[in-house]
Amino acid sequence: MSPQSPENSQYADFIEATRASYDAIALAYTDRFPDWPADSHPLDRSLITAFAELARERIPAPVADLGSGPGSVTAHLNALGLPVFGVDISPRMVALARRAHPELRFHVGSMTSLDLPDETLGGIIALYSVIHIPTEHLAATFAEFHRVLVPGGHVLLGFQSGGPDGDEEHLHLAERFGHEISLDYYWRTPEAVAAHLAKAHLPTQARVLREPVDQETRPRAFVLARKQS
Structure with a gap:
C-alpha cells in the first residue's frame, strides 16, 4: 500500500485536518x-518574477500554484503572462478564489x-503550503512534483525557515483567527528542503x-529547483 494512499489512516488524517482547518479560517x-x-x-x-520568467520558457505547458488559497499568487502570475491555475485542499478557499478571480481556474486537490x-506542467509554485506536509510525506510529494513537470520545468517553494541548527521545528495549532482548528506546521531550513528535492x-x-x-517572527526561505531535461 502506498504511504500516501487514502487507505493509510495517518495520511488521510493529516489531509482531512488540513482541509477542515483551512475551511474554518478561509x-x-x-x-x-x-x-x-x-x-x-x-x-x-x-523571486516570483524570476520564476515566472523561467516558466515562460516552457509555455504552452501551464504553471500550477499549489496551495493557492484565495488566489492572489495565481492572479499575480497570470498578470506576469503565465498560463496558470490554482489547486488548494480547501473547498472554501477555492470558492473564494473563484469569486475573486472568475477569469482563472481553481481546483480542489492535494499537492x-x-x-x-x-509531464504536463511547465512549473510549480508552492508558497507557504509545504509547511503543512509532514516530513514522512515529503519524499512522495516531491516525487509527485517531478512526475507532473515537463523536463526543464522549475519549482519555487517559499516557507518559514527552521532553526539555525538545522533541526526541523514542529508546531501544532488548535486555534487561529478565533476558530478551532487542528493544523500542523513544519519549519525546515532551505538546506533540508533542498536535500529532499534532490532525492526526488x-x-x-x-x-x-x-x-x-x-510582523514576521521567522526567517523566510525560498528554494528554486529544476527537473533535469
Missing part, C-alpha cells in the same frame, strides 16, 4: 492577507496526489534566506 485568512504578494517584501516579489497526467531528482538552482521584517 474568510479570516483572506481578510488578513488580501493583497499578497503585491504588499510582500520586494525580494519575495523579485500530495495531483490529478494530472505525467529536482536539483536546486538557488536558495535564498532573508531575515524577518515587520
Whole structure:
C-alpha cells in the first residue's frame, strides 16, 4: 500500500485536518492577507518574477500554484503572462478564489496526489503550503512534483525557515483567527528542503534566506529547483 494512499489512516488524517482547518479560517485568512504578494517584501516579489520568467520558457505547458488559497499568487502570475491555475485542499478557499478571480481556474486537490497526467506542467509554485506536509510525506510529494513537470520545468517553494541548527521545528495549532482548528506546521531550513528535492531528482538552482521584517517572527526561505531535461 502506498504511504500516501487514502487507505493509510495517518495520511488521510493529516489531509482531512488540513482541509477542515483551512475551511474554518478561509474568510479570516483572506481578510488578513488580501493583497499578497503585491504588499510582500520586494525580494519575495523579485523571486516570483524570476520564476515566472523561467516558466515562460516552457509555455504552452501551464504553471500550477499549489496551495493557492484565495488566489492572489495565481492572479499575480497570470498578470506576469503565465498560463496558470490554482489547486488548494480547501473547498472554501477555492470558492473564494473563484469569486475573486472568475477569469482563472481553481481546483480542489492535494499537492500530495495531483490529478494530472505525467509531464504536463511547465512549473510549480508552492508558497507557504509545504509547511503543512509532514516530513514522512515529503519524499512522495516531491516525487509527485517531478512526475507532473515537463523536463526543464522549475519549482519555487517559499516557507518559514527552521532553526539555525538545522533541526526541523514542529508546531501544532488548535486555534487561529478565533476558530478551532487542528493544523500542523513544519519549519525546515532551505538546506533540508533542498536535500529532499534532490532525492526526488529536482536539483536546486538557488536558495535564498532573508531575515524577518515587520510582523514576521521567522526567517523566510525560498528554494528554486529544476527537473533535469
